[in-house]
Amino acid sequence: MPKLLKLRRPGERPTIKLWSAASSTGAEAYTMAMVMADIAERINGLNYEILGTDISTEVLVQAKLAIYPKDMIAPVPPSMRDRYVMFGSASSRQGEVRIVPELRRKVRFARLNLMDERYPFDCEMDVIFVRNVLIYFDKPTQEAVAGRLASHLRPGGFLIFGHSESVIGSSLPLRQCAPAVFQRV
């Protein structure tokens, strides 16, 4: 985040834009929202927006609802759970949790097939996560998708793959900065 904020012009009110491409039911997008909400508390005036996309309308319905089995939030630190997760009180909802409305408002979900030639979204993303989906595509498609996603990053923005998916071709304007983490040059 400090690296991204340094790229902003002085006086610019920073809005950090994050994208979970292949978001599935939204766990990744809401995790980003929790982390960003914590950071925004510490950095005066910091705003953030999160986009989640997936090819499946079924998972997107779940993502918008933001209701998860209790077990799924086990890895969320207790301090974040207290602030960002609501526990079901009705007996039918006892095994479930829901993300708080303040975070739900920060996350927008839309349908997108990563195979499409064009992605009708913002080209000024700061961080794009595309994890555990490229493994299903052949090599040329992986390269093409990575290239299209990279073109939606601001210079200096980050593209993050799953750990088994560091498939990037050297032709892309990206520099590797950690395993599975690339920065647009």
Ligand SMILES: C[S@@+](CC[C@H](N)C(=O)[O-])C[C@H]1O[C@@H](n2cnc3c(N)ncnc32)[C@H](O)[C@@H]1O
């Ligand atoms: C294994 S899940 C990964 C979810 C999440 N990124 C993660 O790492 O936990 C793969 C997701 O990719 C989505 N998907 C598969 N093919 C896709 C495509 N062509 N375009 C967009 N999403 C796709 C599936 O619907 C599924 O939700």
